[in-house]
Amino acid sequence: MMTHLETELKLLKADTTVMWKLVISQLEKSLHALKTFDKGFSREVIASEKRVNSMELKIDRDCESIFALYNPVAVDLRFVLATLKINNNLERIGDIAEGISRFIISEKEPFDKELLKSTRFEEMFTGANHIVSDVLHAFEKEDTKLARSIFEKDEILDEINAEANKNIAEFIQKHPQKTVQALNVLSIIRRLERVGDQSKNIAEEIIFxxxxxVLKHLE
Structure with a gap:
């Protein structure tokens, strides 16, 4: 028979997983909106952001209640501490998805295919989505090997982000009339790079x- 603490920890993990899947859905809808120029998906992402925020607040409160009522120790304490931080990282990824959706809504015409190809944009967006999904699987399975694989996968996002300024500048030189759209793509790339950073933070918490x-400051 499970103790009250074990029951609460199981519920906490389940709620965190639900929030995680919502955030992944937010990113997937943002990518679909960008590829199809269907602004309905972007508006859906923006509307769902309130749900992400309310879930973050609930998980925070649940963590605080577990501290107050059960005084967890050892691995249980580390799990609750890690979940608090993971919860915050997930909320930030949700914010990023909302911000990307707002850029898509601001566009008057579909994104230039040459622009997306030259910046490796879709590769980055898909990579960011996969990293968030992979780190969820690491959390669900308590798989530190999979969590560690996130660090290497994030390097691809860093590489695309590092090349972005040069690629965007070259595109603007050839297509000055599309400067605003090119700069919006650059802003989205910067945000996707932060998705990778948030996912690395989450991976560190799983290992912790x-x-x-504690992996922070060891790089």
């Missing part, structure tokens, strides 16, 4: 609670 290791 499973292995009692």
């Amino acid at each position: 609670y499973m292995e009692a290791k």
Whole structure:
């Protein structure tokens, strides 16, 4: 029979997983909106952001209640501490998806295919989505090996982001009339790079609670 603490921890993990899947859905809808120029998906993302925020507040409150009522120790304590931080990272990824959707709504015409290809834009967007999904699987399965794989996968996002200024500048030189759209794509690339950073933070928290290791500041 499960203790009250074990029941609360199981519910906390389930709620965090639900929020995670919502955030992944937000990113997927943003990418679909950009590829199809269907602004309905962008508006859906913006409307759902309130739900992400309310879930973040609930998970925060649940963590605080577990601290107050059960005084967890050892791995249980690390799990609750990690979940608090993961919750914050997920809310930020939700904010990023909303911000990307607002850029899409602001556009008057579909995104230039040459612009998207030259910046490796779709590769970056898909990579960011996969990283958030992979780190969720690491959380669900308590798989530190999968969590560690996130660091390498994030390097691709960093690489595309590092090349973005040059690629955008070259595109603007050839298509000055599309400067605003090109700069919007640059802004979205910057945001997707932050999705990778947030996912790395989450991976670090998974390793911390499973292995009692703190990875921050070791790079």
